[in-house]
Every structure is written in C-alpha cells, then in structure tokens.
Amino acid sequence: MRTIQVSEIMDEQKFNRFHLQILLCCIFIIICDGYDMFMLGTILPSLMAEWRITAVEAGLFSSYALFGMMIGALVFGPLADKSGRKKVILICTIIFSVFTFTSGFADDPISFGIQRFIAGLGLGGVMPNLIAIITEYAPKKLRSTLVAIMFSGHALGGVVASLGAMYLIPNFGWRAVVWLGALPLIFMPILYKLLPESISFFMKNNKKSKLMDVLNQVNVNGQYTMNDHYVLQEQLKSEMKGFPVKQLFKNGRTLSTLMFWIAFFMCLFVMYGLSTWLPKIMGGAGYELGSSLTFLVVLNLGAVFGAIVGGKLADRYGSKRILVTFLVIGFITLTMLSFKPSMIMLYILIAIAGGTTTGTQIVTNAYVSQYYPNEIRSTGVGWALGIGRIGGILAPTFCGVLLDMKLSLQVNFLAFAIPCIIAAMAIWFIQDNFSNMTANRQEKKLI
Numbered sequence: 001m002r003t004i005q006v007s008e009i010m011d012e013q014k015f016n017r018f019h020l021q022i023l024l025c026c027i028f029i030i031i032c033d034g035y036d037m038f039m040l041g042t043i044l045p046s047l048m049a050e051w052r053i054t055a056v057e058a059g060l061f062s063s064y065a066l067f068g069m070m071i072g073a074l075v076f077g078p079l080a081d082k083s084g085r086k087k088v089i090l091i092c093t094i095i096f097s098v099f100t101f102t103s104g105f106a107d108d109p110i111s112f113g114i115q116r117f118i119a120g121l122g123l124g125g126v127m128p129n130l131i132a133i134i135t136e137y138a139p140k141k142l143r144s145t146l147v148a149i150m151f152s153g154h155a156l157g158g159v160v161a162s163l164g165a166m167y168l169i170p171n172f173g174w175r176a177v178v179w180l181g182a183l184p185l186i187f188m189p190i191l192y193k194l195l196p197e198s199i200s201f202f203m204k205n206n207k208k209s210k211l212m213d214v215l216n217q218v219n220v221n222g223q224y225t226m227n228d229h230y231v232l233q234e235q236l237k238s239e240m241k242g243f244p245v246k247q248l249f250k251n252g253r254t255l256s257t258l259m260f261w262i263a264f265f266m267c268l269f270v271m272y273g274l275s276t277w278l279p280k281i282m283g284g285a286g287y288e289l290g291s292s293l294t295f296l297v298v299l300n301l302g303a304v305f306g307a308i309v310g311g312k313l314a315d316r317y318g319s320k321r322i323l324v325t326f327l328v329i330g331f332i333t334l335t336m337l338s339f340k341p342s343m344i345m346l347y348i349l350i351a352i353a354g355g356t357t358t359g360t361q362i363v364t365n366a367y368v369s370q371y372y373p374n375e376i377r378s379t380g381v382g383w384a385l386g387i388g389r390i391g392g393i394l395a396p397t398f399c400g401v402l403l404d405m406k407l408s409l410q411v412n413f414l415a416f417a418i419p420c421i422i423a424a425m426a427i428w429f430i431q432d433n434f435s436n437m438t439a440n441r442q443e444k445k446l447i
Contacts, residue, residue: 002227002228003228003229003231004215004224004229004230004231006199006215007231009218010136010137010139010140010199010218011139012139015139015146016220018137018217018218019137019138019139019146019218022133022134022195023134023150025191025194026133026134026153026195027149027153028153028184028187028191029126029184029191030126030127030150030151030154030157031156031160032093032096032157032181032183033127033154033157034154034158034160034161035157035181036097036100036119036123036181037123037154037157037272038158038161038275038300039161039164039165039177039181040062041062041161041275041277041278041279042162042164042165042279043165043169043174043178044058044276044279044280045279045280046169046173046174047112047174050174051108053109054400054404055280055400055404056397056400056401056404057109058400059276059277059396059398059399059401060113060396060397060400061109061396062116062276062395062396062397063393063396063397064113064117064120065116065117065119065120065123066120066392066396067117067120067389068116068117068118068119068120068121068123068124069120069121069124069127069385069386069389069392070120070124070386070389070390071124071386072121072122072123072125072386073127073128073383073386073389074124074382074383074386076092076124076126076128077125077129077380077383077385077386078245078378078382080129080198080382081200081377081379084197085129085133085197085201086133086196086197087197088125088126088129089129090188090191090195091122091125092121092122092123092124092126092129093126093184093188094122094184094185094188095118096120096121096122096123096126097183097184097185098182098185099115099116099118099119099122100115100119100181100182101179101181101182101185102115103115103178104178104181105175124389127365127381127385128381128382129382130150131147131366131369131381132378133195133196134146134147134150134369135369135377136198136200136374136377137196137218141315143315144312144314144315144363144367145308145311145312145314147366147369148310148312149307149308151362151366152308152362154358154362155303155304155307155358155359155362156300158300158303159297159300159304161177162294162296162297162300163297164177164180165177199214199374200374200375202214208226208230209226212225212226212228212230215230245379247375247379248372248379248380248383252431253371253372255430255431256429260364260430261384261388262422262423262426263323263388263426263427264364264368264384264385264391265388266391266419266426267360267361267388267419267423268361268391268395269391269392269394269395269416269419270330270334270395270419270423271358271392272391272395272396273396273399273415273416274299274358274416275299275300275358276395276396276399277396277399277400278296278299278350279296280403281399281409281412282295295346295347298347298351298354299350299351299353299354299358300354300358302350302351302352302353302355302359303354303358303359304359305351305359306326306355306356306359306360307355307358307362309355310323310326310355310359310362310363311362311363311366314366314367318432319363319364320427320428320430320432322363323360323363323427324427324428326355326356326359326360326363327356327360327420327421327427328420328424329352329356330352330356330360330420331417331418331420331421331424333349333352333353333356334357334414334416334417335417337350337353337413338413338414338417339410356420357416357420360423364427365381365385368380368381368384369381371430398415399412402415
C-alpha cells in the first residue's frame with residue numbers, strides 16, 4: 001500500500017496532454033468571456049446613435065455588466081470552494097452566453113441594461129474559478145505562465161470582438177455582434193466531458209476513484225489504484241471552519257488581502273475604462289471609427305503579449321517585482337499618449353499600454369491565486385476580482401462624464417495613468433512571507 005502525496009504530484013509533473021486539455025478548455029471559455037465583455041466598447045457608438053443617449057448613459061451599460069460581475073465573483077467564488085469548480089464554471093458560462101444572446105433583441109436601453117447585468121453575473125463568476133483550476137493543476141514552475149496564457153484569452157476575446165465589429169456592424173448592424181455571444185452553448189457537451197473537477201473537491205467528498213483517474217492522467221506512469229492512500233496538504237481544520245471569506249484575513253493575511261483589493265480596484269478601473277472608451281476618446285481626438293477600433297485591437301494584442309511575457313518573468317523573478325515595474329511603465333506610457341504622438345509611436349504606445357495595464361491585471365490574477373491556499377483559492381481570487389469590479393463599475397461612467405465635459409486629451413489619459421501608480425504602491429506592500437508561513441502550517445488529509 002502506497003501513500004501518494006497529491007500536492008507533490010501536481011507540483012512536480014511536466015506539462016503534458018492533460019494540462020493542455022485543461023488549458024484549452026479554459027482559454028476557450030475566457031476568450032468567450034472577453035468577447036462578451038469587450039464587444040460593448042465596439043457597439044457603444046451604434047447604441048448611442050440608435051437610442052439617442054449620452055456618453056454617461058452609454059457608460060452605464062458597462063457599469064451594469066460590471067456590477068453583475070462583482071456580485072458574481074463574490075458569490076460564485078466561495079460557492080465553488082464548497083460545491084466544486086467545474087460545476088460553477090459551466091453554470092456561469094451558460095448564464096453569460098444566454099443573456100448576451102438575448103440582449104441582442106433589446107429595443108430600449110433599460111431592457112439591454114438588465115440583460116447586461118444578468119450576463120455579468122456569469123462573467124464575474126467564471127473568472128476566479130478558471131484561474132483557480134489552472135493554478136491547482138499547473139506544474140509549480142509554470143503556474144504564473146499558464147494562468148497568464150489562459151487569461152490572455154480574455155484580451156484575445158477583445159481582439160475578436162473588435163475585428164468582428166469592423167465587419168459585422170457595417171453589414172449587419174450591432175445586433176449581430178451581440179448574437180455571436182451564444183457560441184459557447186454549442187460547445188457545452190465538450191467542455192463538460194474534458195474539464196476536470198477540482199482535486200480539493202475530490203478529497204473533501206471522498207471521491208477516491210475520480211481522484212485516481214485524474215492522477216493517472218496527470219502522471220501516466222503513476223499507475224494509481226484504489227488501494228493507495230491519497231494525501232493532500234490543507235489548512236488546519238480549525239482555521240477552515242465557517243465562511244471562507246473570513247480565512248482571507250487570518251494567519252497574517254489581512255494587510256495583503258486589502259492591498260490586493262486596492263490593486264485590483266485600480267487595475268480594473270484602467271482596464272475597463274480603456275476597453276470601453278478608447279474608440280470614443282480617439283474618435284474625439286480626430287480619428288475615424290475604423291481607426292479607433294483598430295486602436296482597440298492593438299490595445300488587446302499588447303495585453304496578450306504583456307500577459308504571457310509578464311507571466312514568464314513572474315515565474316522567474318517573482319510576481320511583485322514584475323508587477324510594480326509593469327505598472328510604472330503603464331503610468332509613463334499612458335502619460336505619453338496624452339500628448340498625441342505620431343501615428344507609428346501611437347500604435348507602439350497603445351500596445352505597451354495594453355501590455356502593462358490589462359496584461360498586468362492578468363499576471364496579478366496569477367499572483368493572488370498562488371498567494372492563498374487551495375481551500376480558499378476561489379474565494380481569494382473571487383473577492384479580489386469582486387472588489388476590483390467596483391473600480392470597473394465606476395470607470396465607464398466616470399470617463400463618460402469626462403467626455404461629456406469636453407476636457408483635453410491629456411486629462412482623459414491621466415485619468416487612467418494615475419491609478420497605475422496607486423496599484424504599484426499596493427502591490428509593493430503585499431507581504432509574501434505570510435503566504436510562505438501559511439504553507440508551513442499545514443496538516444495532511446488522507447482518503
């Protein structure tokens with residue numbers, strides 16, 4: 001009879017076909033999530049023209065979705081830690097796909113806004129659980145990289161939305177862009193079959209046979225059987241009782257939890273503010289709609305590149321150092337954009353801005369997912385994203401107010417630059433030693 005250290009198996013395995021299967025499933029879902037979120041920025045000018053609404057009223061559409069995302073993250077993160085991540089991921093994907101599709105039939109701003117809110121519940125709930133399940137299964141040396149690669153699909157979804165809108169809006173109108181959001185529903189049977197449940201869920205619910213099947217896919221040479229004893233490192237049971245959110249403030253994690261929330265607030269303020277209003281800001285600076293949508297494509301391509309490079313650098317040099325550096329670069333880049341540089345330099349700066357704002361947020365997702373122990377990982381990520389959504393909720397409306405005030409391009413971009421410095425300061429104060437201390441205060445659980 002063998003004693004199998006499950007955590008060590010997950011940490012030490014090389015990237016294989018099973019990891020690729022999980023990664024591709026999560027990338028597909030996050031691309032659809034990103035498409036759903038970023039397509040709003042591409043259709044806002046059309047909505048404003050059709051329904052004759054102001055920039056502030058249009059900005060509220062994004063805020064409705066983000067408010068739903070905040071609630072979804074706060075509710076579905078802890079729920080997944082209790083009832084299983086796979087189940088919550090699939091339910092949330094169905095929610096945002098269905099209500100994005102039906103919003104394409106809306107005939108007035110109120111109906112559209114309500115459906116954007118409900119879709120936001122699914123969008124917000126799926127993100128922390130995708131991050132948590134990738135972190136749980138990824139080899140230790142590749143965790144930040146794989147989370148960054150997976151979450152870069154969110155920015156890639158923005159690229160798809162921008163390119164799709166450039167073709168669909170002139171030929172079929174804005175509703176066609178929205179209806180395309182139903183695509184994930186077609187692939188639900190495949191996702192159900194290929195996406196695994198959480199290891200910690202198997203352990204807590206004594207599902208030994210399913211755990212064994214998964215481990216044999218993670219390590220094809222392991223030959224794990226029902227006769228083996230499976231051991232998982234977990235938090236002391238006395239600490240893990242009660243509402244999972246309370247655990248975010250125990251064992252010396254209070255300061256770091258608050259700093260994560262501030263950093264997420266600022267990063268998501270910048271991320272959703274830019275993705276919603278960049279086409280309109282550039283249009284106000286004298287660029288045509290086609291060019292303005294191209295800027296959104298470049299922004300999101302830069303985010304993909306920045307996320308992947310940032311993730312690899314974080315795995316090598318540490319997340320805190322890389323994140324602070326990226327955020328400072330983001331501040332400088334956004335400040336330079338406010339002076340309307342030449343066209344070539346403009347594209348370069350927008351790409352860098354995407355890499356050091358949205359890309360930085362993606363690497364921060366990986367950082368927070370590794371900071372908390374597995375038993376409260378979805379809660380930790382979900383609440384950081386949920387609190388951060390407040391920044392995302394405020395950004396579109398706040399920037400809409402600035403646009404209605406007809407302020408200078410410098411003021412518009414400084415509204416995004418200053419939060420980068422605040423986020424950098426918050427990341428700097430996160431106390432990594434407490435996450436290490438947590439790892440040392442563990443006991444073993446056997447099934």
